Amino acid sequence: MKKLLYRIVALSRWKYVWIALTLVLVINFIAFPYAGRKMKVYAPNGADPIDLQFSYTADEVYKMIADYGDQGRALYASTVFTIDLVYPIVYTALFVMLISLLLRKRKIESTSWIALLWIPFIAFWADILENTGIVTMLNRYPQQLDVVAGMTSVMSSIKWISIALIVLTILLLTMKRTVTK
Numbered sequence: 001m002k003k004l005l006y007r008i009v010a011l012s013r014w015k016y017v018w019i020a021l022t023l024v025l026v027i028n029f030i031a032f033p034y035a036g037r038k039m040k041v042y043a044p045n046g047a048d049p050i051d052l053q054f055s056y057t058a059d060e061v062y063k064m065i066a067d068y069g070d071q072g073r074a075l076y077a078s079t080v081f082t083i084d085l086v087y088p089i090v091y092t093a094l095f096v097m098l099i100s101l102l103l104r105k106r107k108i109e110s111t112s113w114i115a116l117l118w119i120p121f122i123a124f125w126a127d128i129l130e131n132t133g134i135v136t137m138l139n140r141y142p143q144q145l146d147v148v149a150g151m152t153s154v155m156s157s158i159k160w161i162s163i164a165l166i167v168l169t170i171l172l173l174t175m176k177r178t179v180t181k
Contacts, residue, residue: 005114012100020094027087035079042072049076050134051084051127055157058149065141073138080131080138088127095120095166102173116169123162130155 039049047067050056056064068076096117103113133152137145 005117008096008117009100009104009114012097012104014101017094017097017101020090020097023090024087024094027083027090031083035075035083038075039068039072042075043068047072050137050152051080051130051156051159053153053156054160055153056149057153058144058146061137061149061153062141062144065137068138073141077135077138080135084127084131088124088131092120092124095123095170098170099166099173102170119162119165119169123159123166126155126159126162130159 036049039047045067047064050061050064053061065073099116099120103116130152133148133155136148137152
């Protein structure tokens with residue numbers, strides 16, 4: 001695994017960061033808002049996407065799922081299998097490359113610093129498992145799967161904590177780069 005992380009650092013390039021950043025921005029500012037507008041048609045009383053929540057109880061998530069309606073649930077599931085399947089891959093690539101480049105620039109490629117590259121992968125897997133739980137709950141509705149809801153909520157929390165740690169890591173590495181110039 002250590003070799004894999006060092007290989008990622010070696011292959012990271014700024015041009016790939018810009019490509020990944022462009023894709024993340026397109027997904028965030030075009031694809032997700034488009035899907036959100038379509039969801040508002042099916043769920044006019046304002047049920048937010050589950051995967052934007054930090055955490056939730058089974059009762060809270062099933063209230064949201066009920067509010068989506070049949071067509072909203074179908075749309076949400078198809079969005080998870082399209083946009084929200086590509087998105088974790090793209091943002092993970094962006095974060096891994098960005099952290100790699102910031103580490104390489106500072107010549108701090110020691111094992112302890114390289115371990116920071118695992119954080120985006122934790123966010124990725126938490127997001128994938130969260131999406132799996134969401135689709136399971138959407139497809140099995142009206143059956144209430146409290147254990148799935150609980151596990152999905154844990155994955156949501158892990159995802160958001162990981163993303164916060166990624167942003168903090170990037171900020172700290174950028175500050176370290178700026179201060180030591």
